[in-house]
Amino acid sequence: MNISAKIDAALDDEFVAAFERDGYVVLRNFLSEPALDAMRQSLKSIFEVYAEEDEQIFDTVERLATKEKELFYRIYKFIAKSFLSLYPVRLECLPVVEKLLGGKVHIDIGSAVIFAPPENTRLTWGWHQETTYDPDMPEALHFSFPIFEPARVENGSMSVLLGSHKLGTLPYDKIKLADDAATSLVPRNMEQWCQDYEEVPFVADPGDIAVFHNDLIHRSNTNLSGRSRITGLVRIARIDELPKAASWIDGKVY
Ligand SMILES: O=C(O)CCC(=O)C(=O)O
Numbered sequence: 005m006n007i008s009a010k011i012d013a014a015l016d017d018e019f020v021a022a023f024e025r026d027g028y029v030v031l032r033n034f035l036s037e038p039a040l041d042a043m044r045q046s047l048k049s050i051f052e053v054y055a056e057e058d059e060q061i062f063d064t065v066e067r068l069a070t071k072e073k074e075l076f077y078r079i080y081k082f083i084a085k086s087f088l089s090l091y092p093v094r095l096e097c098l099p100v101v102e103k104l105l106g107g108k109v110h111i112d113i114g115s116a117v118i119f120a121p122p123e124n125t126r127l128t129w130g131w132h133q134e135t136t137y138d139p140d141m142p143e144a145l146h147f148s149f150p151i152f153e154p155a156r157v158e159n160g161s162m163s164v165l166l167g168s169h170k171l172g173t174l175p176y177d178k179i180k181l182a183d184d185a186a187t188s189l190v191p192r193n194m195e196q197w198c199q200d201y202e203e204v205p206f207v208a209d210p211g212d213i214a215v216f217h218n219d220l221i222h223r224s225n226t227n228l229s230g231r232s233r234i235t236g237l238v239r240i241a242r243i244d245e246l247p248k249a250a251s252w253i254d255g256k257v258y
Contacts, residue, residue, distance in 0.1 A: 027169030027217035039092035046089035065232040084117040107242030128224040130188035144241035149213040160227035165201035169217035
């Protein structure tokens with residue numbers, strides 16, 4: 005089967021119905037090996053610069069995240085968030101966006117690679133909805149995929165509350181557990197939502213990718229596997245209708 009036939013087969017009516025019902029679908033064996041490999045090679049090159057003898061990328065991630073936090077933050081900020089090797093995967097996500105959101109013009113709204121070292125709660129996010137991080141943004145979709153190793157409950161893979169996107173965008177509280185920890189915008193009434201919606205872990209092998217709705221409640225979990233989890237995130241918005249530009253005020257640009 006050629007690539008476009010494979011994509012058409014995966015994005016059938018059943019896929020669309022499942023996405024509408026759950027706000028979350030895992031597409032199995034969807035990403036191409038060359039697209040994933042481009043990311044693996046670039047990530048290895050970045051961390052090799054800082055690796056100690058006999059360290060694998062997982063070990064270097066863990067050591068920098070615990071012992072060289074400032075350097076680790078710079079790797080995340082300047083490389084992992086602006087990583088050109090994410091382009092092939094982004095292009096492979098585009099047909100999914102076109103199928104679910106339609107539209108002719110799409111933009112990237114913060115694709116990145118995230119690192120979850122073992123037992124490290126500084127780099128995990130509590131329950132949140134993506135919409136609340138940029139309320140000006142129009143409709144968007146989010147994708148998560150394992151790059152090197154499978155995503156499993158043991159390595160703290162994210163979990164989602166199935167169908168919770170139907171709640172719409174909820175009011176939230178800003179939670180930051182430490183000065184250097186990630187900020188989570190946690191929806192109010194979480195206890196209620198956890199009772200009302202089933203929590204499902206994202207369990208996947210490299211090549212699989214989850215697509216989820218902007219309003220789906222999800223979180224990361226603690227990595228108990230002893231090995232760093234390295235996850236790719238792609239975020240794409242449909243921009244046919246332009247959002248407000250917060251930096252344009254009364255004809256002046258700030
Ligand atoms: O994979 C994770 O740890 C969390 C991912 C997440 O929260 C997100 O994609 O917004």
